Amino acid sequence: MTEPTTVLIADDQQLVRTGLQMIINAAAGLQVIGEAVNGADAVAEAARLRPDVVLMDVQMPVVDGIEATRRILAGPMPRPRVAVLTTFSQSEIVYDALVAGASGFLLKDMPSVQLIGAIHAVARGEQLLAPELTRRLIEQFVDTGRRTAAQGLDRLTPRELEVLTLVAGGLSNAEIARHLTLGVETIKTHVSRVLDKLGARDRVQAVIVAYESGVVRVADS
Known part of the structure; x- marks a missing residue:
């Protein structure tokens, strides 16, 4: 049991x-x-x-x-x-x-x-990462002065940047896979590489990095 x-x-x-x-x-x-x-x-x-x-x-x-x-x-x-x-x-x-x-x-x-x-x-x-709360968090406390440079962003491939943007929008791996017409396992690999390159412990921290660095904006998510 x-x-x-x-x-x-x-x-x-x-x-x-x-x-x-x-x-x-x-x-x-x-x-x-x-x-x-x-x-x-x-x-x-x-x-x-x-x-x-x-x-x-x-x-x-x-x-x-x-x-x-x-x-x-x-x-x-x-x-x-x-x-x-x-x-x-x-x-x-x-x-x-x-x-x-x-x-x-x-x-x-x-x-x-x-x-x-x-x-x-x-x-x-x-x-x-509820999208409606994520938007409010970013609008009030990231886009108004908490923006910082983030190490590792320049190491991301165009596809990895695209995946990061979708993660920041609150999409699950399955939803990202459907959006990009890719397999879920492929998306998991992309997400894992994004986390590794950003030095992020999880998706939440990766989203914070994305917004703070300005790579993703509220209007994008």
């Missing part, structure tokens, strides 16, 4: 933690194994329980979710995936969380079916 994906919930609101626990434990293949009421608690519980996924609120007492994410992902292996819990109005905080290493973000008011699917996706190592 396949072991369930284990989840740690970090949120300072008890009602939120209780609601999330009920939804997650009712889903097949998922199990909540712990809760944390602040960022420091989240770091400690992640080290003790070794969950597969941490659902991390960004605004918590003692240590905020961004710093907690940074500490967890700098900790010993195996490290969990971190998905940020947020509201649509917390764009700047979410951007900083992605830079800290979070695998993506989940809206607190998203339907339960989408929440479950998102947790499974994060556990598989996929990054959550």
Whole structure:
């Protein structure tokens, strides 16, 4: 029997933690194994329980979710995936969380079916890049002054730059494959090479690099 994906919930609101626990434990293949009421608690519980996924609120007492994410992902292996819990109005905080290493973000008011699917996706190592939130993040916090030069961009081939642009638009490997009329395995190879050349740990960081460097603009995505 396949072991369930284990989840740690970090949120300072008890009602939120209780609601999330009920939804997650009712889903097949998922199990909540712990809760944390602040960022420091989240770091400690992640080290003790070794969950597969941490659902991390960004605004918590003692240590905020961004710093907690940074500490967890700098900790010993195996490290969990971190998905940020947020509201649509917390764009700047979410951007900083992605830079800290979070695998993506989940809206607190998203339907339960989408929440479950998102947790499974994060556990598989996929990054959550909702196009509508990505656009807002970039409009407010990249295109207005955070632009930097990025090493490795000059090493990308035209095809790899095209793939990077589509990744920045929130497309999955399968969607990119259909768009370019290529096989999914070929796209996976292109994405892997893009990450390697940019020195990016995952798709989220590659997207940040693309926007910060100006290679991809909001109007392009």
